[in-house]
Amino acid sequence: MKIKFLFPMLFLFVLSFSQKKWTLRECLNYAMENNLEISAEKINLENEKKNLEISKKDRLPSISGSMNNSANFGQNVILGTLQRNDNLSNNANLSANIQIYGNGKTRKTIEKANYDVEASDYNLQNIRNNITLQIIQNYLRVLLNKEVYKVNESSYHNAEKLYEKAKLTTKAGFTPFSVESEALAEVSRKKKAMQNSENEVKRTLFDLSVLLQLEDEENFDVDDILVSETRPRIIESATPYLDSAFQIQPVLKSALAQIESAKKQTEIVKTNLYPTITGNIGLGTYYFNYFNDNYTKSNSFFRQYYENFGQQISIGAVFPIFNKGITKLQIEQAKISESLAVNHFNRQKLLLKQSVKKAIFDANAGYQNFIAAQEVDKNSKLSLDLAEKSYAAGKISIYDLNMAKNNEISAESELIQAKYNYIFSMKLLDFYAGKNGDTE
Structure with a gap:
């Protein structure tokens, strides 16, 4: 009896899960936890942290x-006599080595590892930001x-009603059969347009599910949230947005950290031009036993370990004299890496500047399109409204009425398009300014 009761409950659970609609926040949270690109950068960050620990x-x-x-x-032959020389030996040693001087190589390596961790962390933030923008854009498209x-x-429903009315008026003889035919053709056109728009919804939902890397795309749907519309306005100056973007965008912070890391690498290579001083402390003892007692009598194991116990301390220095000019070439190579890092920063700054200016241009153009569409x-x-009244009074034909309806539908669709394009443009500018990018 209990089993029979569980099956309907299980069915309801599966049904309710499949009908779940995702909010924008749920989409963003899921992507932050499960996106493979983000996961890969997290692993890379952990690897850089381990390199830092190793350096320390x-x-x-x-x-x-x-x-x-x-x-x-x-x-x-022992003392001129051929004898058996069977013996057992044992030795134990404990040693410690430490670098006393290396021209700061260890310290510089730690500093470089810190910059590498910093750059990797900013890369992770940048990937998260890019994924967030893509999700918001695809969500708005849905x-x-x-x-x-x-x-x-x-x-489509209005066209059906008009067709039903046309059938009645044609049957009653008030309108010619061509009116009924045109009304039916309009129903077909509106049905096709409705199906096309339904397919667009499915396509954008699929695109969003692929971006989220979901396993079940068929049952995916999003919540029809109320989008908070930004008050339309013209952006007069790009300077505030550029200043904010240059200060807070992780892509530039990562590039700066890479420059500092490259500089530290040059300093590390230069330490190879200087001597290295190391210290060593050692403890040791040994045991030796002849099996041939005719030759000598060995003391006990622990007595020998005690008597043979010794200590040592040493300081050594290695002076670089000539290594075929490899160190000099390595320094020049490190400086080239510095130049590449600076060039990478300049390119990223230029791309960011272009992206901000394009976003401002799109926002201003979107503003104008939105106002015009309204x-x-x-x-x-x-x-x-006038066409419907004129048609009801018999002053215009059904063709004129359908044209007026099509114009109104086209205008409303363009207004919706302009609204969402403008909203995304403003959200993108908010992102560059460091503001929350949610639409909720």
């Missing part, structure tokens, strides 16, 4: 221990196509 460990001494055992068997679909759906939509609605 180089400041500590290296301590190692060893123990060796050996046994020899055979004859040998909402745009849904609104267009609603317009076409409403137009005017066209207003006049098209007025024209349609």
Whole structure:
């Protein structure tokens, strides 16, 4: 009885899950956690952090221990007499090495690793920002196509009503059969337009699901949120947006960190021109035992370990004299890497400047299109209202009425398009200015 009860519950659960509609925030959160490009950069960041830890460990001494055992068997001439020389030997050593002087190579390596971690972290932020923008843009496209679909759906239903009315008036003999035929043709055209807009909704939903890297694209849908419209305005100057973008955009911060990392690499290579001083401390002892007691009597293992215990301390220096000019070439190569890093920063700054200016141009053009589309939509609605009244009074034909309706639908669709284009342009500028990019 319990099993029979569970099946309907399971069905309802699966149905409710498949009908779930994603909000923009849910899409963004899911992408931040599951996007493979973001995950790859997270792994790269962890790798750079491990490199930093390794660099810091180089400041500590290296301590190692060893123990060796050996046994020899055979004859040998000892004191002029051929005797067996079977013996067992054992030795144990403990040593510690530390770099005393290396012209700051360890410190500079740590500093370089810090810049590499910083650059990787900014790269991660930049990837997240790009993914966020793509999701917002695709989400808005879905909402745009849904609104267009609603317009076409409403137009299709109105065409059906007009067709039903035309059938009645034709049957009653008030209008010719051509009116009914045109009304039916209009129903077909509106149905085709509605189906096309429905396919556009499905296509943009699919594009968004692919961007989110979802496994189940068929049951994916988004919530029809109310988009907060930005008050239309003309942007007079690009300077505030450029200043903000240059200061806060992670793509430039990453490029700056890469420049500093390249400079540190040059300093690290230059340390190879200077001597390196290392210190060593060692402890050791050994045990040796002849199996042939006729030759000598060996002391016990622990007694030998005690008596043979020794210590050592040493300081060594390595002076670079000649290495075929490789160090000089490595320094020149490191300086080339510096130039490449500076060039990369300049290119990224130029691309960012161009992107901001293009976004401002698109926003201003979008503003003008939006205002114009509002005017066209207003006049098209007025024209349609007059056309409907004239048609009802028999002053215009059904062809004129359909033309007025098509003009109104086209105007409304263009207004929706202009609205969403302008909204995304402003959201993009908000992003460059460091503001929240959500539409909710």
